[in-house]
Amino acid sequence: MKGFLRPLAFVVAVGAVAIACAKVPYTGRLQFNLVPDGIMRGIGKSAYPQMLKNKKVVKKGKNAETLQRVGTRIAKVADKPKFDWQFSMIKEDTVNAWCLPGGYIGFYNGILPILSSEAGMAAVMGHEVGHATAHHGAERVSQQLALLGGLGALYLFLEEGTEMKTEHKAIIIAAAGVGAQFGIMLPFSRAHESEADVIGMMYMAQAGYTPNQSIKVWERMGELSPSKVPAFLSTHPSHEHRQKHLAKWLDQGQKKYERSKKHKGTLKAIW
Numbered sequence: 001m002k003g004f005l006r007p008l009a010f011v012v013a014v015g016a017v018a019i020a021c022a023k024v025p026y027t028g029r030l031q032f033n034l035v036p037d038g039i040m041r042g043i044g045k046s047a048y049p050q051m052l053k054n055k056k057v058v059k060k061g062k063n064a065e066t067l068q069r070v071g072t073r074i075a076k077v078a079d080k081p082k083f084d085w086q087f088s089m090i091k092e093d094t095v096n097a098w099c100l101p102g103g104y105i106g107f108y109n110g111i112l113p114i115l116s117s118e119a120g121m122a123a124v125m126g127h128e129v130g131h132a133t134a135h136h137g138a139e140r141v142s143q144q145l146a147l148l149g150g151l152g153a154l155y156l157f158l159e160e161g162t163e164m165k166t167e168h169k170a171i172i173i174a175a176a177g178v179g180a181q182f183g184i185m186l187p188f189s190r191a192h193e194s195e196a197d198v199i200g201m202m203y204m205a206q207a208g209y210t211p212n213q214s215i216k217v218w219e220r221m222g223e224l225s226p227s228k229v230p231a232f233l234s235t236h237p238s239h240e241h242r243q244k245h246l247a248k249w250l251d252q253g254q255k256k257y258e259r260s261k262k263h264k265g266t267l268k269a270i271w
Helices: 002-018 037-052 062-078 109-115 118-133 136-161 166-206 212-224 239-259
Strands: 086-090 097-100 104-108
Touching: 037 086, 037 097, 037 104, 037 136, 062 086, 062 118, 062 166, 097 118, 104 109, 104 118, 109 118, 109 212, 118 136, 118 166, 118 212, 136 166, 166 212, 166 239, 212 239
Parallel strands: 086 104
Antiparallel strands: 097 104
16 A cells, blocks of 8 residues: 555655646636546546446437537637537436536436526536537646545555554544535536636627626526535536626626627527
């Protein structure tokens, strides 16, 4: 165990020092990222068929066609030529959508009534694409690597530097893991969600969809399923928080929308 943890802790420490300080689009936040983009794209490519396995993927009809149209427009403004953009409409009542690293996207039928219109779909599409272009997946993996290295260093200290009883050492290691999860990991997850909201609003505006529809989507989401989870323990911001946060960026999004030369997306309700 010690032979494994020493090099792991060293690799994480060296990687953290050598990391490039990349900035997230629009928000300008400096990222902690140890994983090359090519590796994450490969992970997304491998995971996509598994995510769709045993799912009913709808390839024809209004819903699938709208998804392809909206996805293509958002992908163009995202400007990631190495991404292999793919869009799948999944016939399932789940209220969800996701985007894997590399541009592999899934939408569920269950979310369509909340989206209401093509512009509503663009809001969620922009959000999911924002996760991918901001490399949130790679950042989460990097956090896990750093966390594993940190706990490994703590283990070595307790193992070699103290006379503490084994059961007491185990309690400290467990407590450190829980503390790290709630003090480090979850706040980053909420930050990623808020960041993807902003990036998504900018993408949809550039693609010709009125940006205030992103706020409308979260209003409808809140009416459907009000969150009962305390904000401190939630991996996602509350619907109210998301609406207020997006409202602060609305003027900037509106300017991008007005400058967009693309065909303006429809607000007509289609679901």
